Amino acid sequence: MTVLQKYFGKEILRAVLFVLLAFLALFAFFDLINELPAVGRGGYQIQHAFFYIALGLPGYTYELMPIAALIGSIYVLAQMASNSEFTIMRVSGLSTRQAGFMLAKIGLIFVLITFLFGEVISPLTAERAERLKQQAQGTSSKEFRSGLWTKDQIRDDSGAMIGSRFVNVGELLPNGRLKDVKLYEFDSELRLTSMVTASTADFQGDRRWLLSDVATTRFALTVFNLAVLPDATSGIATTTAPTRELMSDITPDILSVTFADPDRMSAFDLATYTRHLAENRQVTERYDIAFWKKIIYPFAVFVMMALALPFAYLHARSGGVSLKIFMGIMIGVSFKLINSLFSHVGLLNTWPPLATAIAPSLLFLAGAVVALWWVERH
Incomplete structure (x- = not known):
């Protein structure tokens, strides 16, 4: 034999x-x-x-x-x-x-x-x-004319989720830098609490992003209740800063997955991205x-x-x-x-x-x- x-x-x-x-x-x-x-x-x-x-x-x-x-x-x-x-x-x-x-x-x-x-x-x-x-x-990566959209969670210092964040990225550059970034942050009751815009965002590791040319608009909870606050504009405050640190579960690898063909991704990357989607209650x-398929196909x-x-x-x-x-x-x-x-x-x-x-x-x-x-x- x-x-x-x-x-x-x-x-x-x-x-x-x-x-x-x-x-x-x-x-x-x-x-x-x-x-x-x-x-x-x-x-x-x-x-x-x-x-x-x-x-x-x-x-x-x-x-x-x-x-x-x-x-x-x-x-x-x-x-x-x-x-x-x-x-x-x-x-x-x-x-x-x-x-x-x-x-x-x-x-x-x-x-x-x-x-x-x-x-x-x-x-x-x-x-x-x-x-x-x-x-x-x-060129750079773009998914839609309005840019790339993804969802994130807002956590406190203990790691507990206290809200959600929708992230809009105009361009994802080959080096992982983000351009034309917009963040829409909501509390646990899905009420808009703030809107952040930044010209660029660079990943620093350990869930940290460094935003540049940042403008932050905060909304008081009474803004959407005109019976309490007839002049809604008085509950809106805008501040600017040259830089700001952002804590997020999103990484450049997760963002790049959006542009990748799932059949060309590794099982590890697929599992990581699937877990991220599940945590944000996405399909x-x-x-x-x-x-x-990635696990079974070789057999x-x-x-x-x-x-x-x-x-x-x-x-x-x-x-x-x-x-x-x-x-x-x-x-x-x-x-x-x-x-x-x-x-x-x-x-x-x-x-x-x-x-x-x-x-x-x-x-x-x-x-x-x-x-x-x-x-x-x-």
């Missing part, structure tokens, strides 16, 4: 690497075509485009690894079937369970690689790519689904390799190697589409996030079990 394990491992690793490199080259070519119109805009030159595309490849590696594992495994197993190698292995005592166990041990390598790219490499390179593009083009379903490699195993039982008369590879490509594309479809349908129908994330893998795993049962019977 050790000899067979090494033989399977060497052939499958080589085939999967080849398929993955071919996919990466194809996607890099398409990305280059998409980036060419942006070349020459500001300081964004062709070398920046190449670097931007290269930084996006780890994200594609994460997304394509299960499909590459499927196609590479099908190629190797189909070749063995066409050369009668797998038939000889079965006659020598190799059972379906043993073959599946060998594939699972090989698949564990791909699972670990997928986790590494999804949790460590891809989030860092994706963030670096966006900063590179913004710096080269001289978290989209990020909950993305979090569970789809096992499902894809299980789907590849039945192809070892199909002889040449059941179709050539090229036909089987084409079938593998269609299965991989179907898995990708169904995985994305379940995410949107689950979000629309408020399905449990874990069930939404795991359902496509379970569906294709059931298909693999049925396919193995069929080839063994026939």
Whole structure:
């Protein structure tokens, strides 16, 4: 078994690497075509485009690894079937369970690689790519014409929540600085207590922001009760200051999440942002689904390799190697589409996030079990 394990491992690793490199080259070519119109805009030159595309490849590696594992495994197993190698292995005592166990041990390598790219490499390179593009083009992050909106909590010195704050940011610069900041602060009864404007805000660490060119307008609680205070303007006071320190749970990382694709974020970042949304009583379903997909997706490699195993039982008369590879490509594309479809349908129908994330893998795993049962019977 050790000899067979090494033989399977060497052939499958080589085939999967080849398929993955071919996919990466194809996607890099398409990305280059998409980036060419942006070349020459500001300081964004062709070398920046190449670097931007290269930084996006780890994200594609994460997304394509299960499909590459499927196609590479099908190629190797189909070749063995066409050369009668797998038939000889079965006659020598190799059972379906043993073959599946060998594939699972090989698949564990791909699972670990997928986790590494999804949790460590891809989030860092994706963030670096966006900063590179913004710096080269001289642009900044904007979500709406009115800027970026987020919600925060106001806490006292003991950490207890005493109110809420709505934050409006005109621009988020690549270095994490905020421009054109507006804060609308409310008490626990949701009554507006103050409005703060600042030209810039810089994060100092430990929940502290330093606001510059600050204007603070405070509202007395009687302002909104004209029966008590007919002249409402007398309950409004405005002060200015060159700087002011602000304590907030919001960090530049949390703000940058707003502009990031959840599928390109790490599970740790998704969990942090989801917790922030939940604390502020905001909708978290989209990020909950993305979090569970991030946890479960690497294990789809096992499902894809299980789907590849039945192809070892199909002889040449059941179709050539090229036909089987084409079938593998269609299965991989179907898995990708169904995985994305379940995410949107689950979000629309408020399905449990874990069930939404795991359902496509379970569906294709059931298909693999049925396919193995069929080839063994026939």
